[in-house]
Amino acid sequence: MSSCxxxxxxxxxxxxxxxxxxxxxxSAVLAQAAPSTKGGAPPSVAPxxxxxxxxxxxxxxRPSRGPGPGSGPPRIHTLFNxxxxxxxxxxxxxxxxxxxxxxxxxxxxxxxxxGVWQVQGxxxxxxxxxxxxxxxxxKYMKLLEQRIRAKNRGTPExxxxxxxxxxxxxxxxxxxxxxxxxxxxxxxxxxxxxAHELRTIYMNRPHxxxxxxxxxxxxxxxxxxxxxxxxxxxxxxxxxxxDEGSAHSGQEHVIERYRKIDGGAELALTITIEDPVTLEHPxxxxxxFHWRPDIRPQEYICEENxxxxxxxxxxxxx
Amino acid sequence: xxRVAFCFAGLLAMAGTAWADPPPDAAPGQPDLTGAWFIxxxxxxxxxxxxxxxxxxxxxLQVYRAHxxxxxxGDRAAFDGTTRCLPPGLPRLMLEKKPFEILQRPKVVxxxxxxxxxxxxxYLGEKLPDDPDPLWLGYSxxxxxxxxxxxxxxxxxxxxxxxxxGLPHSDQLHLTERYxxxxxxxxMAAEFTIDDPKDYTQPWTFKAQYxxxxxxxxxxxxxxxxxxxRAAAMKATEEAVK
Numbered sequence: 062m063s064s065c066x067x068x069x070x071x072x073x074x075x076x077x078x079x080x081x082x083x084x085x086x087x088s089a090v091l092a093q094a095a096p097s098t099k100g101g102a103p104p105s106v107a108p109x110x111x112x113x114x115x116x117x118x119x120x121x122x123r124p125s126r127g128p129g130p131g132s133g134p135p136r137i138h139t140l141f142n143x144x145x146x147x148x149x150x151x152x153x154x155x156x157x158x159x160x161x162x163x164x165x166x167x168x169x170x171x172x173x174x175x176g177v178w179q180v181q182g183x184x185x186x187x188x189x190x191x192x193x194x195x196x197x198x199x200k201y202m203k204l205l206e207q208r209i210r211a212k213n214r215g216t217p218e219x220x221x222x223x224x225x226x227x228x229x230x231x232x233x234x235x236x237x238x239x240x241x242x243x244x245x246x247x248x249x250x251x252x253x254x255x256a257h258e259l260r261t262i263y264m265n266r267p268h269x270x271x272x273x274x275x276x277x278x279x280x281x282x283x284x285x286x287x288x289x290x291x292x293x294x295x296x297x298x299x300x301x302x303x304d305e306g307s308a309h310s311g312q313e314h315v316i317e318r319y320r321k322i323d324g325g326a327e328l329a330l331t332i333t334i335e336d337p338v339t340l341e342h343p344x345x346x347x348x349x350f351h352w353r354p355d356i357r358p359q360e361y362i363c364e365e366n367x368x369x370x371x372x373x374x375x376x377x378x379x
Numbered sequence: 380x381x382r383v384a385f386c387f388a389g390l391l392a393m394a395g396t397a398w399a400d401p402p403p404d405a406a407p408g409q410p411d412l413t414g415a416w417f418i419x420x421x422x423x424x425x426x427x428x429x430x431x432x433x434x435x436x437x438x439x440l441q442v443y444r445a446h447x448x449x450x451x452x453g454d455r456a457a458f459d460g461t462t463r464c465l466p467p468g469l470p471r472l473m474l475e476k477k478p479f480e481i482l483q484r485p486k487v488v489x490x491x492x493x494x495x496x497x498x499x500x501x502y503l504g505e506k507l508p509d510d511p512d513p514l515w516l517g518y519s520x521x522x523x524x525x526x527x528x529x530x531x532x533x534x535x536x537x538x539x540x541x542x543x544x545g546l547p548h549s550d551q552l553h554l555t556e557r558y559x560x561x562x563x564x565x566x567m568a569a570e571f572t573i574d575d576p577k578d579y580t581q582p583w584t585f586k587a588q589y590x591x592x593x594x595x596x597x598x599x600x601x602x603x604x605x606x607x608x609r610a611a612a613m614k615a616t617e618e619a620v621k
Contacts (some may be wrong), residue, residue, distance in 0.1 A: 246413070
């Protein structure tokens with residue numbers, strides 16, 4: 062029973078966010094930033110062994126705050142490297158590491174992407190380079206600055222992710238929680254641990270003439286040699302490109318190119334984003350996902366907020 | 380009833396397409412459950428296979444009667460978290476009008492619900508953990524018994540009910556599901572056994588039928604985008620923070 066009580070208290074915290082957003086018309090700000098909790102609960106992982114499949118989350122694979130391994134020069138921590146503290150960017154997480162020794166070996170088959178993957182690095186701003194914003198048109202750059210300033214005042218805008226509506230693209234692909242890929246005839250399914258997000262990539266049809274608008278869009282895919290190319294449109298314009306709040310419109314078009322490297326130990330992704338409404342021009346960025354057979358995706362009920370995890374004062378998942 | 384008729388029409392139109400294409404790794408002769416499934420008769424109040432009231436313990440019967448009364452006076456929210464987008468739990472998730480998709484793979488069978496995109500994973504060839512953490516959808520393991528997929532689940536929290544009417548269960552719920560594909564591949568018979576020593580005097584069973592809808596793309600529903608449920612979630616929050 063004690064676990065239920067604790068669940069209920071978390072539910073309150075979650076729905077307070079939702080209520081605040083709703084009462085203020087969904088576009089206003091929250092009353093208070095998440096409290097600082099050193100450590101906090103990271104995206105949970107579980108061993109893949111049959112012995113303890115739901116045991117306590119091990120430390121392996123937890124994203125850690127700060128620059129990732131081999132990240133090189135110091136990170137830019139304000140928008141445009143302006144030094145303006147009101148434009149401070151949320152520092153990235155280090156992200157996933159390679160699977161620990163003794164894990165199941167990667168599958169070298171380039172066309173078999175099945176398994177659990179976790180992104181290396183977790184950027185809150187998804188521009189062409191770390192710390193650089195997307196090439197937003199002036200109106201939307203100003204909006205991004207407003208959103209960053211609101212966050213830094215401790216009153217972040219209650220965005221669609223906060224309200225358990227959906228992350229949108231490309232934001233959902235940057236979540237530090239694991240992604241499980243399942244391949245069945247005619248489709249590739251992405252089961253995201255974060256907020257039980259789902260992407261279905263149809264390999265057997267083009268985009269419909271009038272696709273249903275959804276938070277993660279209508280995705281179709283095909284293979285170009287060893288590269289899976291995924292084309293996504295019809296993305297709900299209420300969502301953002303990234304956590305900091307770069308805007309996209311209903312005309313956003315996302316092209317993802319996935320290719321296994323290093324014998325299948327890593328999945329390289331190049332994302333290209335086009336949006337004639339909010340962007341000056343298309344842009345691309347790259348990511349690496351680690352093969353993580355040691356991770357078993359866990360239940361994550363955003364609507365209950367059982368995984369609202371403040372790390373160093375920042376709520377990394379709502 | 381109209382919807383069921385529509386399902387069958389869809390079946391006839393698409394007969395011989397999707398299920399003729401087994402997953403690449405399916406063992407020879409192994410049934411392929413991959414695809415979108417609709418329940419034929421979604422139940423409201425579960426009964427045992429012989430049509431009786433399930434064998435509730437006296438205290439659970441009191442809880443059930445309270446739920447029935449709450450529903451009658453229009454206060455489902457008192458026992459039904461789905462009114463504010465909490466997961467329906469099991470077996471209720473499998474008994475909804477909304478379809479679910481099965482993704483059958485050699486080591487895991489995935490069930491992805493049309494209700495708020497909720498996923499389940501049944502790990503094949505594994506044993507249930509001794510002391511699983513309480514979850515909304517529990518922890519599931521599976522095995523093949525001939526043409527039947529047997530899924531064993533435990534580790535549920537006690538915040539959900541078994542059916543729309545409000546049959547209670549405890550955190551001791553152990554659910555066994557048996558899914559048997561028809562020989563023509565178009566239907567699936569399911570048998571659910573509820574073993575919950577806290578709330579029921581003995582294990583009991585009920586059945587359901589599903590129909591496959593080849594080629595159907597289940598919309599990725601987002602519950603919180605439903606204005607009524609969203610409003611209910613906010614109302615519950617306001618009451619909770621008072």
